[in-house]
Each structure stands twice: as C-alpha cells, then as structure tokens.
Amino acid sequence: MPSSTEELQSHLRKDYEHGFTTDVESDTLPPGLDEDVIRHISRMKHEPDFLLEWRLEAYRHWLTQREPNWAKLNIAPIDYQAISYYSAPKTQADGPKSLDEVDPKLLETYEKLGIPLEERAALAGVAVDAVFDSVSVATTFKDKLAKEGIIFCPFSEAVQEHPELIKRYLGSVVPTTDNYFASLNSAVFTDGSFVYIPKGVRCPMELSTYFRINAANTGQFERTLIIAEAGSYVSYLEGCTAPQRDENQLHAAVVELVAMEDAEIKYSTVQNWYPGDENGVGGIYNFVTKRGDCRGDNSKISWTQVETGSAITWKYPSCLLRGDNSIGEFHSIAVTNHHQQADTGTKMVHLGKNTRSTIVSKGISAGQAQNIYRGLVHMGKNASSARNHTRCDSLLMGDRCGAHTYPYMEVKNPSARVEHEATTSRIGEDQLFYCQQRGISEEDAVSMIVNGFCKEVFRELPMEFAVEAQNLLALSLEGSVG
Amino acid sequence: MLEINNLHVRVGDKTILNGINLTVKAGEVHAIMGPNGSGKSTLSHVLAGRAGYEVIEGSARYQGKNLLELSPETRAHAGVFLGFQYPVEIPGVNNMYFLKAAINARRVANGLTELDAFDFIQMAKEKAKLVGLDESLLQRAVNEGFSGGEKKRNEIFQMAVLEPQLAILDETDSGLDIDALKIVAEGVNALRDPDRAVILVTHYQRLLDYIVPDYVHVLSEGRIVRSGGRELALTLEEKGYSWLKEAAAT
Ligand SMILES: Nc1ncnc2c1ncn2[C@@H]1O[C@H](COP(=O)(O)OP(=O)(O)OP(=O)(O)O)[C@@H](O)[C@H]1O
C-alpha cells in the first residue's frame, strides 16, 4: 500500500464519529422484543417496506426456533426480553476531553499493542476534531472511492441510497432462517457496513471499519454486506486490536460476502472484545454468522481472523464454493485464556467443479480456557476433482486448559479429495528454560514461540495489522506460563 | 571464576547433590565424569538456574556474585552457557531468529548495541562453518526434526556464536560420530582462552583426547569422590567406576 494511502487511512481511523454519522433521532427503547419493537426500529431508520417485511419474517421465524444446544460451552441462559434493541448513538459530549482524562492503564495497553500515537486518542473516545480536520479527510477518501464507483458506507446509508442492491443481496448468503442468531440479527440489526465493488475494479486501499464504526452503538447486532462484481478485488479489515468493552453482553453479527466471476474478497478480522475478568465474569458473548458465497466461476474468498477476546466465541466463517474453480480459504488464530471459551472453525461447501479450499486453524489455550475447532468440509455430488486441505494445530500453555478438534467431512463425489492434519503441542517449561538459558526473557520466549506457531496465519494479514496482532497475542497471554 | 561450596540440592524430597565442592578458574577446562544418575546434569541445571531444584545448603559464586540468586537469563547475560544433554525443540521458531534474539538480549543487557541483521548473518555463517553445521539447519526451526548429532552440533554452534565466559557442556559428545566429535572438540578448543572456562560433562575419555582437560572429577551419588589430572580418565576407562568404590572401601 502506498504510504499516502496509509496516512490517509490512519487519519480516517480517528474520525469514525464524524465522516459517517448516521442520521437517526435520539431515542432509546425500553428492553423487550416484539413486532412493535421491530416496526419502531425500521421506522426510526426510515426503511423501505420490503426491509420491514424482511425483518418481520425473520422475527417470526426466530420465534419458532430454539437456542442452539451448547455442545461444550458453558453458558448462562440469555434473557432476550432484557435487552434494549434500539438506542440512539452516543455522542462524544460525555467522553473524555483529552488523553489526560483517559485511564492510564488503557493507554499503556495501546502502547504495548503498538497502536500509533495519533490513533490512541480516537480509540479512547477523545474527540479529535481539534487535531484534524477529519471531515475533509473523509471527503477525500470518499471521493477517491467514488471515482472508482466503489460504495463503502454504513449499512443504514446504503438502505437509503442503494435500496435495489440491498433488496437483491441482503439475506442471499445468510437467509433469515439460517440459524437462531442470524434470524435474531435479521430482525433487529441497527447498522453495519456496506461495500460494493463494481465490475473489474480493484479497490485501491484496504477498507477498514474502524474509523467509522460508532463504537458505542453498532456493535451488538451488526450487519455487513460486501459485494464484489465480476473481476473485482477488495481487502476488508474488521475490528481492532485495542481492547473493546461494551455494556451489551450479547453480540450477534451477520456478515455476507458475494464474489462474482473472477472476483476476490479478502476479509480480515482482529477481535478483542472484553473477555471478562480472570474469573470469566462479565465477558462478551460473540455469536457471529459469517459466510461468503463464491457465486461466480474462478472467484475467491479468504477469511483471516485473529480472535483473542470475548468470554464466549461462537463463529464459523464459511465459504459456499458454487462457481467452478472457485477457492475458499480460512486462516484462523484463536487465543483463549483464563475462563474463555471459543468454538470456532469453518464450513467449506464445495458445489462447483474443481473447487479448492484451504483451512489453517491455530488454537492457543492457556489458563482454564477451552478452545474448540469445529469444521465441516462438504464435497457435493457435482464437485468433481474438488480438493480440501485442513490443518489444525493446538498449542497448550499449562495443564488446566483444553483443546478439541472436530473435523466433519461429507464427500458425495468420488473424485473429490479431503486431507486433514492435526497436531497438539504444549509450551513446556523445558522450552522456556532453553530460551532463558540463551538470554531470552520468559516473556519474549513465550511471544516468540506463539508467533512461530501462528506465522502461517500472520502472513495472511495486511502488514500493519499483523504487527499489532502479534503484540496482541503476547499481551493476551502475558503471565500465563510459569 | 566459579566457586562451588558444599552444595546440597534437592528435588521434591530427594536429595541429589550432597555437598559439591568445585573451583574453576579462568582459562581452565574441567571434565566431570561419573555413573548414570550421579547428578551431573542436575549440577549443570542448577548452575544454569533451572527451576524445580531446591538448594538446601552451600553456595555457588560466579565472578564474585552469588550465582544462585540470579535469574537464568541474567546468568546467560553474564556469560554462562549450558550445552544441553537433550537440546529442546522449538517448533516454528527459526534457528537464526532465535540466536539473534539471544545474542542481542545479551548485548543489550551488557550495554552494547544490537547487531543488525547483516552483521549477525555474516558472523553466524562463519561460526556455522567453523563447527561444520550445515547451513540449511540455520533456516530451520530450532532443533525441530534435527538428528541427535545435528542437535549437539547446533549447541556448539550456539556456543560459538555466544562466546560464553563459562561453558558447561552436558554430554555434548554423546551421539556424535567421530568426525563430528573432532569438530566439536575444535569448537571448544577455539574458545579456550585465558579468560574463559569450560566444564565438560562426559562419559567418554575419548573426548578428552581432543579436548585435553586440566582436571578430571568423578561425581558419584551427588559428591565429587575423586579429582585428578588427565590420567584419571584413562584409569577410569580401564578400571570402571567400581574401582573407585573398591578404593573407597579399603
Ligand atoms: N526432577 C526430578 N525429579 C526426581 N528425580 C530427579 C529429577 N531430576 C533428576 N532426578 C534424579 O536425580 C538423579 C541424578 O540425575 P542426573 O540427570 O543429574 O544424572 P546424570 O549424572 O546426569 O546422569 P546421566 O549420566 O544418565 O546423564 C537421578 O537419579 C535422577 O533420576
């Protein structure tokens, strides 16, 4: 990425409050969920009728469903009537006025993560318009994308400006009936991101949500839709290495990706939601449905994720490989410490001929955490010569944590090939002593070993993200050996 | 350089070292021999600072400091090197990267600037040649999938790069073929210097043909039961350890 773009992006990360504020009335609904609540949300957002109908249909289906059965997860029941499904975005008026008012511990964390100095204020919620004329930067950025015909805006803005695209693609990858949390999200989502890359266009910069997410608000039921028309390319970054807290415990996002013929979508996530305290109290439940549809021939979708946060993570970014020769990739690092529980993996559904998928999953557990890989590789009956390669590695630190691997395979075409490799290793006292004997501190040794373990996945991340992600890993595991 | 006084060490409730006395001066090479399970590796580990050992009596001073209260990495920074009897594999961590981190950690601790990648690689390649380490091993993960002999050679390579003041080599000769043995010996001899010292733990007097020690000690049941010159190793080779027991009994 040219440095001017980098600069631009780093400026932009700061002004998520400004460039893209959503135009909604200030209002908060009391807790509870019924059809009136959904009508209210839709009305507040001035949505077209088709979208209200779509939400209601999702809601009615949700009512008929039951919460998934939590396999190995240890979870307290969620009271869906205790959640408030709509509240107006918070303004920065009640936020800190300068870095001096920000918790020094938080700033120390930012420093350890290597987050650039000028971004820290924005992340901590300090109003930054005094430092930068953010509106003009955002405008330059939007202009640049607009020149290419790229649409990148909040979901609710896309509903107003491009209803035909929303109508055509929303729910086309993750239908309202897909699963309990997807139905709930479809019924009540309030905002998210929308990306449209026209035919043949290579998006000139990494698209990142962090500069425009209204951190206090869109989080809980977020909806993302990315469409890459034939021959286009886009790399999208979601999330942030900085620790994120939220008073809402339940997060149920839906992400849909559509790649047409010869198009490629690269979707990278770094997730660092509050994991709860050392006893696992108060952490976020992160139940996400992410799916990419390789709709056209020779299309490619790759998911890369670094998951370190949340008390409970339940997420399976998946690929539907419908076009012939289409490619699906999943590269994942999931770190669990203390009492965190992660159940993550992917589904690769091979429908087209000669489709290929690669799965690389790296699970790291420390403390008393549980880390589960759950993956499905499906080779449909028309998926002749399809291939999958799966590699699941687990790294354990200490002897109270656990790692479990559940690879499921369904092969309906005899010419399809599925390969699976799995390893489990432990960071041992002997490895640490060996490093220390050579002069390397225990902390550096742990991060060196962990980074070595994860390097295939780090390689997939955009450069600036990769460095922060490495620091994040070290920080998440600090003090967990010895 | 190193003075060990009446050192008693316990693991759990088992006492393994029963009063070790040993003085090593700069410039000297000491060989430590002794039957399996006599405590040679335990002594090496305690000197390097491995956790899990409890010193119940005695002391060890290194360069005038109380060695036993220093962290393992501080000891390493002060020039203590342990060649492991069983070198540890660290998957995913590149051998060169590891060694660069090691040498720079030590340089920084000693107030020197870090070596840059270029200087480091130059130096590492020279040392690899010196100890006959195949260059392809430099780019592999630390010890991962190395043969027994390659692991030992890698230890000597690390020693050559780190240039320790006090090298403790725990059976670095075991598992080496004859040619490798000579090369390892050359590596150690190249390090011999009036300012450095070496403690060689070995079962084979053959190594001592190549690295001629100033002293030979025999460790048995956690005690040094006999010390002598080079010829002690030859006598042991001929008569075995039982000879010492008989000698002690009479
Ligand atoms: N962590 C431990 N727990 C219990 N016993 C131990 C432990 N470490 C060492 N020992 C015991 O202490 C004794 C000395 O072991 P050590 O490894 O020092 O012997 P050694 O002289 O190096 O033997 P070898 O020649 O076989 O390498 C042995 O009986 C061993 O079983």
Ligand SMILES: [Mg+2]
């Ligand atoms: Mg031994």
